[in-house]
Amino acid sequence: MYNFTDDTEDPDLIMTDQGTRVKGLNYNESVEIVFQGTGLLNGAGLHPMHMHGYSFYAVGMGEGNFDNETDPLKYNLVDPPKVNTFIVPKYGWLAIRFVANNPGVWFWHCHFDRHLTWGMETVFIVKNGNTEETSILPPPPNMPTCMANSREISIKESKNDDGDEDQNYL
Numbered sequence: 001m002y003n004f005t006d007d008t009e010d011p012d013l014i015m016t017d018q019g020t021r022v023k024g025l026n027y028n029e030s031v032e033i034v035f036q037g038t039g040l041l042n043g044a045g046l047h048p049m050h051m052h053g054y055s056f057y058a059v060g061m062g063e064g065n066f067d068n069e070t071d072p073l074k075y076n077l078v079d080p081p082k083v084n085t086f087i088v089p090k091y092g093w094l095a096i097r098f099v100a101n102n103p104g105v106w107f108w109h110c111h112f113d114r115h116l117t118w119g120m121e122t123v124f125i126v127k128n129g130n131t132e133e134t135s136i137l138p139p140p141p142n143m144p145t146c147m148a149n150s151r152e153i154s155i156k157e158s159k160n161d162d163g164d165e166d167q168n169y170l
Contacts, residue, residue, distance in 0.1 A: 025100040027129035053106040056098035066093040
């Protein structure tokens with residue numbers, strides 16, 4: 001197993017590969033994610049991670065490398081804290097769980113903007129459930145569609161009381 005918490009500076013591991021950062025989830029799917037802090041760039045500090053559209057349970061946390069055989073046995077499955085942001089420990093790991101029961105497209109990211117350029121973000125697409133109540137509502141019938149001249153429409157619709165254009169383009 002790779003030692004994620006080692007301080008060795010391997011230049012090939014500093015920057016992530018570019019690729020698709022989207023993960024599809026079925027409605028009501030149980031999801032567990034383990035976030036592993038690394039020793040790269042001296043641990044690169046703490047990472048406050050946040051997911052839009054959800055709260056989740058922080059079921060486990062520890063120092064060093066996550067061990068898939070022994071660490072899940074130490075999870076708090078009785079009364080774990082329910083949060084929407086958490087910090088991945090430097091040189092450690094944190095495990096979270098949630099049920100994908102909110103259909104839509106949800107952004108997951110580190111709250112440090114610079115870390116987004118390092119690849120510390122992803123998108124989850126949670127699919128619709130089997131009922132109207134568990135699915136995204138369709139757009140309203142009067143919702144404008146995107147058109148080639150949508151900027152012109154935005155300008156026309158955003159005139160202020162004096163007839164001057166507001167510079168708010170929707």
